[in-house]
Amino acid sequence: xxxxxxxxxxxxxxxxxxxxxxxxxxxxxxxxxxxxxxxxxxxxxxxxxxxxxxxxxxxxxxxxxxxxxxxxxxxxxxxxxxxxxxxxxxxxxxxxxxxxxxxxxxxxxxxxxxxxxxxxxxxxxxxxxxxxxxxxxxxxxxxxxxxxxxxxxxxxxxxxxxxxxxxxxxxxxxxxxxxxxxxxxxxxxxxxxxxxxxxxxxxxxxxxxxxxxxxxxxxxxxxxxxxxxxxxxxxxxxxxxxxxxxxxxxxxxxxxxxxxxxxxxxxxxxxxxxx
DNA sequence: CGGCATCAATACGCGTTACT
DNA sequence: AGTAACGCGTATTGATGCCG
Numbered sequence: 001x002x003x004x005x006x007x008x009x010x011x012x013x014x015x016x017x018x019x020x021x022x023x024x025x026x027x028x029x030x031x032x033x034x035x036x037x038x039x040x041x042x043x044x045x046x047x048x049x050x051x052x053x054x055x056x057x058x059x060x061x062x063x064x065x066x067x068x069x070x071x072x073x074x075x076x077x078x079x080x081x082x083x084x085x086x087x088x089x090x091x092x093x094x095x096x097x098x099x100x101x102x103x104x105x106x107x108x109x110x111x112x113x114x115x116x117x118x119x120x121x122x123x124x125x126x127x128x129x130x131x132x133x134x135x136x137x138x139x140x141x142x143x144x145x146x147x148x149x150x151x152x153x154x155x156x157x158x159x160x161x162x163x164x165x166x167x168x169x170x171x172x173x174x175x176x177x178x179x180x181x182x183x184x185x186x187x188x189x190x191x192x193x194x195x196x197x198x199x200x201x202x203x204x205x206x207x208x209x210x211x212x213x214x215x216x217x218x219x220x221x222x223x224x225x226x227x228x229x230x231x232x233x234x235x236x237x238x239x240x241x242x243x244x245x246x247x248x249x250x251x252x253x254x255x256x257x258x259x260x261x262x263x264x265x266x267x268x269x270x271x272x273x274x275x
Numbered sequence: 276c277g278g279c280a281t282c283a284a285t286a287c288g289c290g291t292t293a294c295t
Numbered sequence: 296a297g298t299a300a301c302g303c304g305t306a307t308t309g310a311t312g313c314c315g
Contacts, residue, residue: 183284183285184285185285193301194301194302195284195285196287196301196303197300197301197302199285200286200287200301209285209286211285244310246276247309247310250276250277250310259276261276277315278314279314280311280312280313281311281313282309282310283310283311284307285308285309286305286307286308287306287307288305289303290301290302291302291303292299292300292301293301294297294298294299294300295296295297295298295299
């Protein structure tokens, strides 16, 4: 009787190594050609980078995939607040159209589940620290990351109707202005349309209300600032676009299930691999 | 930090208009 | 006739202040 299950697993990606880059506000991404794919996930700030003459501005919670054999390099010095995860991996055999569950990974994407992507990178870095580079579990995590990117929305993707364009413009405004006192009405005023109509088309395309999208952005930003441990909770509330820290605490608890202070005390104890 | 009251903002249902 | 864009009236939810 067998007492262990033997599996022959074909791994479509082979991870060589990964890391978390934390900017000190000096230097520029090196200009180089590498022999593996590189997946970059920006946690904070904006990474300005070009690949084979194509320029990318990779914002918070966005991924960029760089190809082997293509020259890439930074377009500007690293901003002081920039943080991004990176992982190098090889694809040993080119996938063929018709292969089962063929993944179509967009080069530049907005990550749908940023907390999930952050968790995957943290686990990958922990595996690397415990087991060393080229450990098999890292390949599985890279596959999950690529799956996440596949199910995310491509930056500059096809907008097939006027309402999709309008919803996309609203989403871009929320992404860049969540720290300002914006509301659904003010967004509609900026986009010169009816607030009710904007709310409806936004919900159609993003499966959430404008207010939910604004709150989600603000709470995500707040979780980043809380884990830093530098600012007071009242200051974090203000930096995230909440005028009233009391209201911020309520929205935060509704979204995460814990108060800001409890969240901070839990996550400050987590180890972050900075290699 | 949580509960409650109040007012403003937003979402929802439905109808109209324009276009194909 | 079908669909998308848009607006209106009203119910619901959010934002805010106050108190314990």
